[in-house]
Amino acid sequence: MQEPPTLRRYLKKIALWAIAVYLVAGVVLYFIQDRLLFHPEVLPANYQYKFDVPFQEMLIPVNKKVKLSAVLFNAEKPRGMVLYFHGNSANINRYAKYMPGFTKNGYDVLIMDYREFGKSTGRLTEEALYEDALLMYKVARTRFAPHQIVIYGKSLGTGIATQLASVRDCRRLILETPYYNIGDVASEAAPIYPYSLMLNFRLPTNEFLPKVAAPVVMFHGTDDDTVPYASGEKLTSLFKKGDTLFTIEGGEHNNLNDYPIFHQKLDSVLQL
Template sequence: MFRKLKLRPILSWILAIYLLVGVVLYFLQKKIIFHPEPLTADYAFKYDIPFEEMRIRINDKETLSAVLFKAPAPKGMVIYFHGNARNISKYASKARQCISRGYSVLMMDYPTYGKSTGPLTEATIYANALHMYEVARKFFPPDSIIIFGRSLGTGVAAQLATVRDCKRLVLEAPYYNIVDLAMRMAPIYPYRYMLDYKFPTDEYLPKVTAPVVIMHGTDDHTIPLASAEKLEKLLKPGDRFIPVPGADHNNLDNYPEYGKSLDLALQ
């Protein structure tokens, strides 16, 4: 009896700590997932490649900021969705990789990133991605448009490819879904019910009719290769899953296998 009485306050403290950490995780989820770097409205983008800044007025309170990087005599356009950090002022190197392979690049910032405004919700991000597709269609038909997502942007790219036609869907360092990532970090909470952001790439991928190319570093410590390997099981015949041996999340560019993967994805 005495031992049971002694255990009761210990269990109560454990439960209290569990609930407190869960509440903190719930209210901090946006800060954990997104790492935006805002820019002032008068910020001047500077790149050493031809570009055009685009500001798309969604409504009185929301503006979508994007940059069109221009290739000479492009054979098509890449709609590029970047990762969870910084803004499009930092991604010129990604645009160059596509331009060197003959594609112009259209890149947007998520709400609160760069000059983009509006609520940072999953639905808003998907809606803005659709605006990017509409811009791309003014230049090229669907069979000349490649939808490309990196890291956080892979879920956005996969969703867009389920509702609009494209030449190819390219996913660089993708995740199965955000719930799966959270479970890998602290598998003690019901994240499916806690998270406002799901980005269920696993639900979108089976609905994509276009060819799919997935590239992922084998030593990725941000999004484990195992998360992407679960997506491999959802690929259809003809799709490609390409591991980049030795590469981590942010140094894929340093590996020749990654360049070969881009050659395949952007042919």
């Protein structure tokens, strides 16, 4: 039995509207994707950091126009350095509270703000993230040997940390709430778009991880609604012998620091 012409026209109209909404929403997503991914807080150039632990502010020049704002947190008797790559929001101020977890274990910590974050200047691109990470490593190497350098990534910073560890030697790579790649996370929120063709930032942790020679340790909470636990867990299929995933039951994206088990495991890893 044939559908009546009016019904066919009605269904066709609905299909055309659905396609139009899909395309318009896709275009909007494409143009606002960087604002969805990054939430920086800019600081004035004369801003003075104030922390309760010993530190020194650094300005790392990239070229004549671009400079990276960084802070070095000092351990009492440092036996190495942690290169800390932070998440996608705010600036160094937000992450300073995590630094004592490293300094108490005898590690200096160098943390920088990405371009367009804090007091750092320059345009933010994926290539710039990798380039600037190499500069951080170069600073660390003026003070410590590769076997004394731990590369640490939190959230967005896990992809950057993994890329650095894939091209430079280090003592250990530690990833907190890592993702398989940015497309994998985006597809959880809106699975109907071809993200491989749309994304300005891919950050393919899954491509970098097999090239990391150092031991890898990951921490991820089961109730993470920002980077789903499943996205990080997929990386375990790329583990080499000795790599480890510590699962924090009930842990969310930004509260692993509240769990004693997180500190116990992190302390044990840093003491290795």
